Amino acid sequence: MTFEKLVFYLFAAILVFAATRVITVRNPVHAALHLVLAFFTSAALWLLLEAEFLAITLVLVYVGAVMVLFLFVVMMLDINVAPVKEGFIKYLPAALTVAGLMILEMYLVVRSKYFNNETMPTPVPRPADYSNTRELGSVLYTDYVYPFEIAAVILLVAIIAAIVLTMRKRPETRFQNPAEQVKARRQDRVRLVKMEAEKRDTN
Numbered sequence: 001m002t003f004e005k006l007v008f009y010l011f012a013a014i015l016v017f018a019a020t021r022v023i024t025v026r027n028p029v030h031a032a033l034h035l036v037l038a039f040f041t042s043a044a045l046w047l048l049l050e051a052e053f054l055a056i057t058l059v060l061v062y063v064g065a066v067m068v069l070f071l072f073v074v075m076m077l078d079i080n081v082a083p084v085k086e087g088f089i090k091y092l093p094a095a096l097t098v099a100g101l102m103i104l105e106m107y108l109v110v111r112s113k114y115f116n117n118e119t120m121p122t123p124v125p126r127p128a129d130y131s132n133t134r135e136l137g138s139v140l141y142t143d144y145v146y147p148f149e150i151a152a153v154i155l156l157v158a159i160i161a162a163i164v165l166t167m168r169k170r171p172e173t174r175f176q177n178p179a180e181q182v183k184a185r186r187q188d189r190v191r192l193v194k195m196e197a198e199k200r201d202t203n
Helices: 001-025 029-046 052-077 086-112 132-140 145-167 178-184
Strands: none
Touching: 001 029, 052 132, 086 132
8 A cells, every 4th residue: 555545545534534523523613623624634635636726725715714704603602502402313214314325326426437447547647837726727717617607696696695585674683773873862862751759658
């Protein structure tokens, strides 16, 4: 076994362990930290495949932004995980069935005739001046320019829909109007009411 294969199996084992801990650990903060570990390990696997741009993007976007924000939100909200764990045993058979189907599908895909040494040989080592970013950009904006534009439009529609759903007025939602708050006067907020003094009965 070569050193490259040894490193690959080591990172793959860490990735499987971290992904398993994400869905089995009870503490949501620990689950988020294991997810960060899974992202870092995935980035290391991308580096082994000479996809440096994807590895850096995975670390910067998911670990550096999304997961940090998610971790802070989980820590600030102090989520009660007891109601979430109540239906774990109830839905475990369905979850195991879905997991088994996913494993079977991945096995059928990997073991098919399209995934072998003849159709997908080992990539040749690239020279030192090879730019992975330039190669990815040339393929993305030439061969896959239309799917890329369609995906961009779909993401834009999703962002607009999320904003509309968030800003819609609901009866149970309270909104603050800064313009009305600035125009508020003292006589609008405070009202002095004269009341007659009441005598306390000492008997």
